[in-house]
Amino acid sequence: MDIDKPTLKRRNETAPDTKRQRPKLNMNQAPRIPVRSTLASRSNRTSPTTSTVSNQGVPKKKLNNQGVPKQRLSNQGVPTQRLSNQGIPKQRLSNQTAVSSSTSRLSSQNNKPATSRLSSQNNKPATSRLSSQNNIPATANGSKKLVTKKSGPEIPQFTGDIKGKMTYLQTQLEDSGGQLTDFEKLKDDLESNVQNSESLLQEALQKVQDLETTIESTRSRHQEELTKHQEKYMLKNRDLIFENDQNNTKAKNWENELKQIEDESRQTFLALEEKKRENVGLKAALQKSSASFTEVDAELRVLKMKLKSAGSALEEHEGHVSSLSNEWDTKDNSLEGLEKALFEQEILRRKLHNTIQELKGNIRVFCRVRPSLESDSESNLAQIRIFGEDQEHMELQEQVSSTLGKSSTKTHNFTFDRVFSPSETQKDCFEEISQLVQSALDGYNVCIFAYGQTGSGKTYTMQGPNTVTESTVGMIPRAVQQIYDVAQRLKRFGWNYTMEGQFLEIYNETIHDLLGDATKYGQIKHEIHHEKNGKTNVSNMTTVELDSPSKVKMMLRKASQNRATGATNLNERSSRSHSVFTLKLIGHNRKTDESTTGILNLIDLAGSERLSTSGSVGDRLRETQAINKSLSCLGDVIHALVNNKEGGHIPYRNSKLTYLLRNSLGGNCKTLMFVNVSPMIEHFGESLCSLRFATKVNSCHIGTAKKSIK
Numbered sequence: 001m002d003i004d005k006p007t008l009k010r011r012n013e014t015a016p017d018t019k020r021q022r023p024k025l026n027m028n029q030a031p032r033i034p035v036r037s038t039l040a041s042r043s044n045r046t047s048p049t050t051s052t053v054s055n056q057g058v059p060k061k062k063l064n065n066q067g068v069p070k071q072r073l074s075n076q077g078v079p080t081q082r083l084s085n086q087g088i089p090k091q092r093l094s095n096q097t098a099v100s101s102s103t104s105r106l107s108s109q110n111n112k113p114a115t116s117r118l119s120s121q122n123n124k125p126a127t128s129r130l131s132s133q134n135n136i137p138a139t140a141n142g143s144k145k146l147v148t149k150k151s152g153p154e155i156p157q158f159t160g161d162i163k164g165k166m167t168y169l170q171t172q173l174e175d176s177g178g179q180l181t182d183f184e185k186l187k188d189d190l191e192s193n194v195q196n197s198e199s200l201l202q203e204a205l206q207k208v209q210d211l212e213t214t215i216e217s218t219r220s221r222h223q224e225e226l227t228k229h230q231e232k233y234m235l236k237n238r239d240l241i242f243e244n245d246q247n248n249t250k251a252k253n254w255e256n257e258l259k260q261i262e263d264e265s266r267q268t269f270l271a272l273e274e275k276k277r278e279n280v281g282l283k284a285a286l287q288k289s290s291a292s293f294t295e296v297d298a299e300l301r302v303l304k305m306k307l308k309s310a311g312s313a314l315e316e317h318e319g320h321v322s323s324l325s326n327e328w329d330t331k332d333n334s335l336e337g338l339e340k341a342l343f344e345q346e347i348l349r350r351k352l353h354n355t356i357q358e359l360k361g362n363i364r365v366f367c368r369v370r371p372s373l374e375s376d377s378e379s380n381l382a383q384i385r386i387f388g389e390d391q392e393h394m395e396l397q398e399q400v401s402s403t404l405g406k407s408s409t410k411t412h413n414f415t416f417d418r419v420f421s422p423s424e425t426q427k428d429c430f431e432e433i434s435q436l437v438q439s440a441l442d443g444y445n446v447c448i449f450a451y452g453q454t455g456s457g458k459t460y461t462m463q464g465p466n467t468v469t470e471s472t473v474g475m476i477p478r479a480v481q482q483i484y485d486v487a488q489r490l491k492r493f494g495w496n497y498t499m500e501g502q503f504l505e506i507y508n509e510t511i512h513d514l515l516g517d518a519t520k521y522g523q524i525k526h527e528i529h530h531e532k533n534g535k536t537n538v539s540n541m542t543t544v545e546l547d548s549p550s551k552v553k554m555m556l557r558k559a560s561q562n563r564a565t566g567a568t569n570l571n572e573r574s575s576r577s578h579s580v581f582t583l584k585l586i587g588h589n590r591k592t593d594e595s596t597t598g599i600l601n602l603i604d605l606a607g608s609e610r611l612s613t614s615g616s617v618g619d620r621l622r623e624t625q626a627i628n629k630s631l632s633c634l635g636d637v638i639h640a641l642v643n644n645k646e647g648g649h650i651p652y653r654n655s656k657l658t659y660l661l662r663n664s665l666g667g668n669c670k671t672l673m674f675v676n677v678s679p680m681i682e683h684f685g686e687s688l689c690s691l692r693f694a695t696k697v698n699s700c701h702i703g704t705a706k707k708s709i710k
């Protein structure tokens, strides 16, 4: 092996005396990493994408413990594995080959060969330096002979001088020790170089990162600006389109206007032409007119004269009108006087009317015989004769046979206030009772009720038939209509009336509200209360303000729907309850400040047939018993009123009906009873019973009615 070969590697292998050849590395001249070129290469590598950059802009996978990318370090000439712990493994540093390669790599960073650099530090070529340090003569000199060994340093062969050999080896060992120290120093230098390089690298990375951030922010700013410019451009574009549209519309409008103006000017021109022609005509007419003006002037003068004479005639007429006006004033005064007199007359009429009513008696009985119906047979008609000056008598003939079988005619005579024949109409009946309705308006308590057997015509009389017409309408609607009419008439005398209506039925001694909810019958209790001022109230009742006659129709319809009806063998539509319609009339006279409250009760009693003829059983039997009881109580009350001694007991409380009518029967009240009878012979017995009951009532003279005035 040639130890003079100028490479460190060879020198190490041959292990020559390197004591004085130790490479002296000047730290100031330590190899440096050209920052600029590294940065350039880094930026070239990192710039295409930001996705490989970690938070700090350095790809994570490439960072070792000290944050230095392994690959990059190796690129800079320092192997990655050698940088563990302090960057350079000791075992390799002891190996000169490793140092040599490291040095050569470091030299390559300075673009210089390692050997030449080391040589330059000593200003000598390395090989020559080493050979000079060894002071060993080259083989060519032949003074010393070197033995070449493959492993370990070559030892010169001394032929007999062992001591000299030892000294030589000693010297060489010392040299090797010194060389080792140099290498260790070199290693330290290299390590510090590596550290410097790392810090430089860190700096460079930081700068790269900063640059990347700057690039990123610049890019996003540019992007933003670009977006802004684009938006601005779009808005501007839109505005321009809009402006363009508007301009187009304007241009179109101007075009239309221009056209219109053209048309107008053409028309104006034509009109002007026409006017010109007219003007010529007018000029001609003016000439004509001025000629006739003279004639008109003369005529005007004549007319003025006529007007003068008409003025004097008008003055004359005005005088006449003034005298007529005076006459009118006088008549107006007398009209006022007449109205006053009429008002007084009305008061007098009321007084007389009620005096007559009182004279007629406060309880009156009318009998009404209904006509035979299609369902009745002609041959079964009873012999009934009505006669008397006021149609007040009636005679019923009955064929009786004696116990011996001899047949004879028995006559039954009755007298009432009025007997209505089957041919008499609803209107005829109402004429008679309208006087009592008037009394209710005057502030009296009036009670009109219909009594009779089932099917005798009570409901027909009080309300009318099922399908009602103007001629068949019953007493209740007629009474309400009359009250409306009279109330209207009385307005001129200062009277103002309000009307309230209630409709109830007494079924099996229980009160039901016929204007209420029929499904709640039995759930709501109705109590009768009599106040000290003579008023009667029933609790929980529906009260309807009757401000128009049509409301009465509605009310009657609802009541007839609610009314309990049941079939018996006497009448297909038999009312099994008493129905009581109560009309409260409250009047006030603003002229005299007089107030009145009248009550009109219109009652349709339940059928009065006897138990034996009704053929009722079960529920119907109980109904009939309740009806008969209340009707007999009514008879008892009337009987007691007839025989009334001052403070005598009147059994009003014995039935709901009599208790309800306490203030409408007797004392201050006017009572009218319709006794309805059937013309049929088969009902003869029941008719006789009804007529006898009515006679009993008719014989009563119950006190003197008193008006309710405040």
Ligand SMILES: Nc1ncnc2c1ncn2[C@@H]1O[C@H](COP(=O)(O)OP(=O)(O)OP(=O)(O)O)[C@@H](O)[C@H]1O
Pocket: 369, 370, 371, 373, 422, 452, 453, 454, 455, 456, 457, 458, 459, 460, 461, 465, 466, 571, 573, 574, 575, 576, 605, 606, 607, 608, 676
């Ligand atoms: N004056 C009359 N003119 C014509 N038809 C009448 C007259 N009076 C009664 N009627 C008819 O006789 C039938 C029985 O009359 P209504 O129902 O009025 O008897 P009622 O006494 O009220 O019987 P109930 O006690 O069952 O109520 C009905 O069809 C009715 O139209």
